[in-house]
Every structure is written in structure tokens, then in C-alpha cells.
Amino acid sequence: MAQKLKKDQLTDRKADEQEALQFVSLVVHDLEVPLVSLKTLLRFLNDDRFDPSKPTHQKLLESSKIALERAEALRDDLLSSARASRLKMNVGIGDVDLKAAVTDACIMAQAGAGENGVTILYRLPSNAITVKADHLLLGRILDNLIYNATRHTPSGGEINVEVIQKKTTAEIVVSDGGTGFGEGVDPEQLFELYNQADYRSRGLTRGVGIGLYFCRLAVTEMNGSIKAENSKNSGAVFRCNLPIGGIPDEK
Numbered sequence: 001m002a003q004k005l006k007k008d009q010l011t012d013r014k015a016d017e018q019e020a021l022q023f024v025s026l027v028v029h030d031l032e033v034p035l036v037s038l039k040t041l042l043r044f045l046n047d048d049r050f051d052p053s054k055p056t057h058q059k060l061l062e063s064s065k066i067a068l069e070r071a072e073a074l075r076d077d078l079l080s081s082a083r084a085s086r087l088k089m090n091v092g093i094g095d096v097d098l099k100a101a102v103t104d105a106c107i108m109a110q111a112g113a114g115e116n117g118v119t120i121l122y123r124l125p126s127n128a129i130t131v132k133a134d135h136l137l138l139g140r141i142l143d144n145l146i147y148n149a150t151r152h153t154p155s156g157g158e159i160n161v162e163v164i165q166k167k168t169t170a171e172i173v174v175s176d177g178g179t180g181f182g183e184g185v186d187p188e189q190l191f192e193l194y195n196q197a198d199y200r201s202r203g204l205t206r207g208v209g210i211g212l213y214f215c216r217l218a219v220t221e222m223n224g225s226i227k228a229e230n231s232k233n234s235g236a237v238f239r240c241n242l243p244i245g246g247i248p249d250e251k
Helices: 002-046 055-083 098-115 135-151 187-191 196-201 210-221
Strands: 094-097 119-123 130-133 158-165 169-175 225-230 236-243
Touching: 002 055, 002 098, 002 135, 002 210, 055 098, 055 135, 094 098, 094 135, 098 119, 098 130, 098 135, 098 158, 098 169, 130 135, 130 236, 135 158, 135 169, 135 210, 135 236, 187 210, 187 225, 210 225, 210 236
Parallel strands: 119 158
Antiparallel strands: 094 130, 158 169, 169 236, 225 236
């Protein structure tokens, strides 16, 4: 009996360690997005190319400020989890301004995208729109989806980000200018942890799947849904639906 109890304790400990390692991996992965913006600004400064009078450079500075705030939020999330001895995803759902969240994500991503000749266009509803979400997690989801689109869009291409308000949900649509998912790729499997490694080994896709795995995990925690599909023209499309905010929770 004692031996079985000890074995169960070891199993639980390994599971906790694996979950903690996964959490840290997700946070470190998501730090890559804001670091791209900050590194772009540093390159401009180092090459004496930064001119605050130019609108594009003003946007780069704004992008870097957002990136720094995002990186600090990720750091704080990691530290607070460590202090609580609970390295797990923290979810605090409330009403979040979706238009502001999308705007910040697009501005931050444009710094790196512009360096590669990619333009990010975004269309938002004229009316205010809030969603039931965790502010930090929503930002990380948007960063992952837009950065992913940037990596798959060739120079001279465009990324389109759109928010569509529905009856009980708001849909965030991110479309890239790439070639889409080739034959033999199941878009649903792209959200499984490390599943893209097999596709990558066969030259069917890029990445190892950490970012999209996080997106599915976080969206599910916020009672939403996410899916991927090929565009009717070309490129890939990601659709993320979250509950509309301002609606009392059912008891």
C-alpha cells in the first residue's frame, strides 16, 4: 500500500513538473513577439535611421512601447505564478475592449512586418465592442496569430485582421498572404502541442506548434473557440470567437 502511494505521488509530481515546464515554455515563446518590435527599434537607433519626425518611425516607437508593456506583463505573470508556487495559466475573465486590444496587437506587429515588406491592415466595427476575456491572454492570442501570419506572408504581401460582431460572440479573423495549408495538412491538428513538428519534417508547414497550442488552450479557458482554414483565394485564415462582454454570466 505504501509503495503504491509513493508511486502515485511520484506520478503526480512528474505531472506537476511537466505542467510547470509547459507553462514556462509558453511564456518564453510569447516573449518572442514583443522582442521583435524592440529589436527593430534598436536596429534603427544603432544605424542612425530613427527619425521621430517621420510618421512610420513614430509608429515604430509606439509599437516598441506596447511591446515593452507586453513583455513586462508576461514577466509579472511568470513571477506571480512562481511566488504562488503555481506555474499554471492564470485566467481572470472580465470585460475587455476588443478594438483596443486588436489595435495594440497590430501596431506592435507592424514593426517587424514592415521590416520584411509586409503590411498589416485591420478593420474594426464603428461601435464599441467588449468581450469576456482575460486581457493579457487575449493580447497573447492576437500576438501569436498576427505574428504567425507575418512569418507566412511574403514581402509585398498583406495581412488582414477583422473583427466581426455577432449576436452573442465577436469573431476575430486573421488572414495571411501566404500559400495556405497544403495537401496532407489537417488544420485542426495544428493546434495540438508539437504536432507541427511532423508536418515540418515533411516540408508541409513551419514551426513546432507551441503558439497555436497556446491559442487553443487560452481561448478554451475563456469559453471561446478557434479554428483554421484555407482562404478561398490564397493563404490561411484563423477565426477566433469570444463571448460578447457586458452580458451577465449565467448562474
